Amino acid sequence: MTSVKSVKITEVGPRDGLQNEKALIGTGTKLDFIHKLADAGLKYIEVTSFVHPKAVPQLSDALEVVRGLQPRAGVHYSALVPNLKGLERALESGIREIAVFTAASNSFTQNNINMTIQESFAAFKPVVEKALQEGLWVRGYISTAFYCPFEGKIKHESVLEVCQRLLEMGVHELSIGDTIGQAVPDDVRTTMTALLKALPLEKMAMHFHDTNGLAIENVQASLDLGLSSFDSSAGGLGGCPYAPGASGNLSTDALVHYLHAQGIETGIDASKLADASASILRVLKNTDDLVSDIGNLQYLGTPDCPPIHPSA
Ligand code: HMG
Numbered sequence: 001m002t003s004v005k006s007v008k009i010t011e012v013g014p015r016d017g018l019q020n021e022k023a024l025i026g027t028g029t030k031l032d033f034i035h036k037l038a039d040a041g042l043k044y045i046e047v048t049s050f051v052h053p054k055a056v057p058q059l060s061d062a063l064e065v066v067r068g069l070q071p072r073a074g075v076h077y078s079a080l081v082p083n084l085k086g087l088e089r090a091l092e093s094g095i096r097e098i099a100v101f102t103a104a105s106n107s108f109t110q111n112n113i114n115m116t117i118q119e120s121f122a123a124f125k126p127v128v129e130k131a132l133q134e135g136l137w138v139r140g141y142i143s144t145a146f147y148c149p150f151e152g153k154i155k156h157e158s159v160l161e162v163c164q165r166l167l168e169m170g171v172h173e174l175s176i177g178d179t180i181g182q183a184v185p186d187d188v189r190t191t192m193t194a195l196l197k198a199l200p201l202e203k204m205a206m207h208f209h210d211t212n213g214l215a216i217e218n219v220q221a222s223l224d225l226g227l228s229s230f231d232s233s234a235g236g237l238g239g240c241p242y243a244p245g246a247s248g249n250l251s252t253d254a255l256v257h258y259l260h261a262q263g264i265e266t267g268i269d270a271s272k273l274a275d276a277s278a279s280i281l282r283v284l285k286n287t288d289d290l291v292s293d294i295g296n297l298q299y300l301g302t303p304d305c306p307p308i309h310p311s312a
């Protein structure tokens with residue numbers, strides 16, 4: 001049994017979800033999805049990513065997405081930032097919360113961001129420094145915290161070292177990623193028990209992918225340790241284009257249902273959330289049909305949302 005009474009949910013569908021879809025979704029459709037999520041009571045929404053537009057063309061309209069956001073009381077919008085160039089673009093957009101991302105395995109960081117873990121620290125240090133100077137809130141992701149698609153099982157000592165480096169830089173929150181959804185509850189208990197001996201519980205979030213259908217059980221293992229901040233994705237969208245085997249994120253719908261059934265508060269209206277999830281799943285179902293019909297990447301913008309082409 002857990003003593004956790006309420007949970008913070010960070011909705012990552014518009015970023016982690018859409019980054020892995022074959023089709024390019026129009027900016028207007030993304031904004032509609034994000035605002036439906038806010039209407040459902042989600043207070044923390046990761047809306048896009050200022051990575052290289054060629055690396056993730058699905059999110060190449062990051063600037064337009066952020067500029068189209070409606071400010072809502074108590075709603076925090078955030079975006080991924082990989083380097084100083086990404087921070088420059090994020091600042092230009094006006095977003096006030098960002099996330100930097102590295103990993104606990106070298107082969108994954110190399111594949112994902114073209115850097116070793118050490119190089120990623122060197123790259124993120126000035127990013128975090130500048131972001132903090134600008135008064136931004138900063139999250140740090142640690143991918144492959146349990147298993148790496150290239151290196152297998154990851155030692156908790158490696159995860160701890162990365163977490164400590166990020167906290168020393170001044171990040172406000174750490175998100176511990178089961179990037180390819182291979183962790184089982186015992187892995188969560190072992191790694192997180194070790195990490196929580198050295199790291200502040202209130203700064204830790206858990207980011208589960210649901211490849212093996214165990215994400216909810218991993219949430220329970222986390223709740224049992226007192227962890228109360230979870231990332232999830234409406235409709236279970238998601239994955240990582242640079243992690244072979246990464247499937248959808250833990251579904252926000254399933255997470256909310258599971259927490260509410262135990263009397264744990266989330267502040268989310270499950271039926272409005274279902275509407276938000278259904279709306280994006282409908283669009284993706286149609287685009288999937290179109291992509292497989294044509295066998296190619298298609299831009300599905302609306303007349304008021306002109307296509308955004310990768311600029312570099
Ligand atoms: P790179 O090619 O090594 O970058 O990419 P570079 O520094 O060598 O620069 C090359 C060119 O790219 C330069 O242009 C830069 O200006 C430009 P040139 O001078 O040749 O004209 N450039 C950029 N342009 C726009 N925006 C930028 C940017 N940076 C450089 N930000 C880089 C390195 C990190 C940028 C690239 O590898 C990249 O964008 N990777 C994206 C990886 C990604 O998005 N992965 C998915 C997100 S992580 C994830 O999903 C895991 C998570 O969910 C947690 C979990 O599940 O575990 C968070």
Ligand code: MG
Pocket residue numbers: 016177179207209239240249
């Ligand atoms: Mg992820």
